[in-house]
Amino acid sequence: xxxxxxxxxxxxxxxxxxxxxxxxxxxxxxxxxxxxxxxxxxxxxxxxxxxxxxxxxxxxxxxxxxxxxxxxxxxxxxxxxxxxxxxxxxxxxxxxxxxxxxxxxxxxxxxxxxxxxxxxxxxxxxxxxxxxxxxxxxxxxxxxxxxxxxxxxxxxxxxxxxxxxxxxxxxxxxxxxxxxxxxxxxxxxxxxxxxxxxxxxxxxxxxxxxxxxxxxxxxxxxxxxxxxxxxxxxxxxxxxxxxxxxxxxxxxxxxxxxxxxxxxxxxxxxxxxxxxxxxxxxxxxxxxxxxxxxxxxxxxxxxxxxxxxxxxxxxxxxxxxxxxxxxxxxxxxxxxxxxxxxxxxxxxxxxxxxxxxxxxxxxxxxxxxxxxxxxxxxxxxxxxxxxxxxxxxxxxxxxxxxxxxxxxxxxxxxxxxxxxxxxxxxxxxxxxxxxxxxxxxxxxxxxxxxxxxxxxxxxxxxxxxxxxxxxxxxxxxxxxxxxxxxxxxxxxxxxxxxxxxxxxxxxxxxxxxxxxxxxxxxxxxxxxxxxxxxxxxxxxxxxxxxxxxxxxxxxxxxxxxx
Amino acid sequence: xxxxxxxxxxxxxxxxxxxxxxxxxxxxxxxxxxxxxxxxxxxxxxxxxxxxxxxxxxxxxxxxxxxxxxxxx
Numbered sequence: 001x002x003x004x005x006x007x008x009x010x011x012x013x014x015x016x017x018x019x020x021x022x023x024x025x026x027x028x029x030x031x032x033x034x035x036x037x038x039x040x041x042x043x044x045x046x047x048x049x050x051x052x053x054x055x056x057x058x059x060x061x062x063x064x065x066x067x068x069x070x071x072x073x074x075x076x077x078x079x080x081x082x083x084x085x086x087x088x089x090x091x092x093x094x095x096x097x098x099x100x101x102x103x104x105x106x107x108x109x110x111x112x113x114x115x116x117x118x119x120x121x122x123x124x125x126x127x128x129x130x131x132x133x134x135x136x137x138x139x140x141x142x143x144x145x146x147x148x149x150x151x152x153x154x155x156x157x158x159x160x161x162x163x164x165x166x167x168x169x170x171x172x173x174x175x176x177x178x179x180x181x182x183x184x185x186x187x188x189x190x191x192x193x194x195x196x197x198x199x200x201x202x203x204x205x206x207x208x209x210x211x212x213x214x215x216x217x218x219x220x221x222x223x224x225x226x227x228x229x230x231x232x233x234x235x236x237x238x239x240x241x242x243x244x245x246x247x248x249x250x251x252x253x254x255x256x257x258x259x260x261x262x263x264x265x266x267x268x269x270x271x272x273x274x275x276x277x278x279x280x281x282x283x284x285x286x287x288x289x290x291x292x293x294x295x296x297x298x299x300x301x302x303x304x305x306x307x308x309x310x311x312x313x314x315x316x317x318x319x320x321x322x323x324x325x326x327x328x329x330x331x332x333x334x335x336x337x338x339x340x341x342x343x344x345x346x347x348x349x350x351x352x353x354x355x356x357x358x359x360x361x362x363x364x365x366x367x368x369x370x371x372x373x374x375x376x377x378x379x380x381x382x383x384x385x386x387x388x389x390x391x392x393x394x395x396x397x398x399x400x401x402x403x404x405x406x407x408x409x410x411x412x413x414x415x416x417x418x419x420x421x422x423x424x425x426x427x428x429x430x431x432x433x434x435x436x437x438x439x440x441x442x443x444x445x446x447x448x449x450x451x452x453x454x455x456x457x458x459x460x461x462x463x464x465x466x467x468x469x470x471x472x473x474x475x476x477x478x479x480x481x482x483x484x485x486x487x488x489x490x491x492x493x494x495x496x497x498x499x500x501x502x503x504x505x506x507x508x509x510x511x512x513x514x515x516x517x518x519x520x521x522x523x524x525x526x527x528x529x530x531x532x533x534x535x536x537x538x539x540x541x542x543x544x545x546x547x548x549x550x551x552x553x554x555x556x557x558x559x560x561x562x
Numbered sequence: 563x564x565x566x567x568x569x570x571x572x573x574x575x576x577x578x579x580x581x582x583x584x585x586x587x588x589x590x591x592x593x594x595x596x597x598x599x600x601x602x603x604x605x606x607x608x609x610x611x612x613x614x615x616x617x618x619x620x621x622x623x624x625x626x627x628x629x630x631x632x633x634x635x
Contacts, residue, residue, distance in 0.1 A: 467581045467583075472580065473580035474576065474577070476574070477570060480569055485602065485617055488602050488605075488606040489606065489616065489617045493615075494610075494615055494616040498617055499617075502617045502618050502622050506622050509605070514594075516630060516633070516635075517578060518578045518580070518583075521578065521582050521584070522582035522584045525584050526584075532585040533578070533584045533585065534590065535593065538590050544635045545635075
């Protein structure tokens with residue numbers, strides 16, 4: 001781009017850069033220290049055709065610049081003064097030693113340019129410029145590509161020295177930020193074919209950063225795009241509802257419940273009993289227990305979900321893996337704080353009222369059938385009624401909901417069911433279709449008829465249970481568990497008395513523990529493509545414990561790496 | 563008592579086998595029992611830390627969730 005305003009090169013140009021005779025400069029002012037450039041400044045800082053003079057490719061010898069500007073022109077326009085201020089600050093920056101200068105982090109952040117420059121320095125430390133590239137041989141000889149470009153440009157730009165002076169200074173300041181890299185910049189392929197002087201620096205300035213910026217922005221824009229696409233999905237009301245259901249402990253997909261939900265909107269708040277009811281029923285000390293167990297609940301449901309594909313669940317349930325573990329209903333006519341958790345027996349009764357009357361005490365057998373997770377310690381046998389009296393006071397709230405069948409057994413059963421729900425976070429899940437449930441129950445021969453069984457409170461004993469894989473097992477002998485618990489009770493300073501209720505809870509916890517352990521161990525074994533649980537699996541499991549015990553103050557001396 | 567078994571090995575093995583649906587190799591049940599004892603100990607410690615005195619049903623229920631979560635692999 002030839003500037004028509006620019007006169008031919010001024011005679012003072014060689015004087016400007018004495019160290020580089022080949023490089024021409026039109027600014028004689030710089031050669032003479034103390035000579036102020038200011039007098040002609042009013043036009044000085046004018047963008048426009050001179051804008052190319054701001055290219056960082058322009059270089060002036062540093063020593064000359066130091067004394068160039070001492071006194072700002074009093075007539076200078078604010079723009080000029082601002083330009084001077086910028087120049088001064090940059091000159092101060094120049095005066096600082098090269099290595100101690102603060103590098104601009106912007107480039108490092110935005111472009112991989114530094115890396116490329118380093119790479120170029122390593123790969124081609126002394127590479128010569130390709131003749132066909134943007135810079136002329138003369139500039140290559142000068143050792144500085146930018147200087148060469150500058151020189152060639154200035155051959156065309158010879159309009160006003162003062163203009164150039166200002167622009168050169170600011171140019172120099174612009175260049176200053178990049179000055180560390182500029183001499184090292186490998187320009188083999190970057191100058192886009194502008195062998196002649198003028199457009200060179202333009203293109204150099206414009207083209208060089210642009211690919212980097214766009215390259216840096218590509219990822220960002222893609223990411224932003226992806227995020228902006230994803231965000232609306234998250235606020236999808238359908239999913240939101242689903243998520244709320246999930247956060248409520250995967251409450252129910254049951255149409256029955258949904259009907260209830262339509263009837264009373266605030267059912268969600270009813271899942272957590274208000275404080276008054278809580279205090280009435282469970283006392284203050286137990287208030288925390290539902291929370292703790294709801295955490296376990298989420299864990300269990302997660303596990304159940306992961307395991308759901310293995311067949312045990314789906315086979316017996318005859319329903320999807322997302323079936324609710326709760327059977328929470330809000331009785332019609334009650335306020336929303338009243339809710340009841342329907343036992344499997346109740347589900348069954350709702351399905352078949354006639355059969356329910358005859359088999360109202362079937363919860364035990366039914367639960368045993370449905371108990372793939374051995375969680376229903378109560379319901380496995382009549383043993384559940386051991387603690388019937390203990391749960392009697394919990395039944396007050398439930399009794400309101402028990403409008404269908406109010407015999408004592410059912411209340412006790414429901415009470416214990418609710419207790420176990422609170423305890424475990426899930427009840428033995430009833431089949432949604434009660435017909436298939438009863439059929440499966442009959443098929444497995446676990447159907448029991450006697451109601452009178454539930455009357456007697458028998459001792460806790462090792463009972464047969466069925467794991468989720470359909471394998472029968474017996475829980476640990478309660479005597480052994482009791483002995484163990486007594487041992488620890490004594491070591492912790494308490495008396496060695498273990499109440500039946502406590503023993504029951506311990507047995508329940510033991511069952512859960514072994515179930516969890518079995519899941520984990522089988523997961524490890526399967527991951528190792530083994531069908532046998534090995535000692536290594538156990539060791540892996542126990543190593544996994546370490547992280548939580550590391551932060552346990554009681555085991556604070558455990559300093560194993562995670 | 564010298565003749566008393568510390569724990570029913572076969573039962574422990576059966577329990578784990580039923581839950582894991584995998585065979586259990588030799589001597590793993592010892593480790594499992596050890597783990598179980600460890601769980602009991604942790605639960606006791608946790609209950610005591612939580613201000614419970616003695617082992618009651620309530621205290622056991624209170625610490626069950628946390629302790630089980632701790633022992634999750």
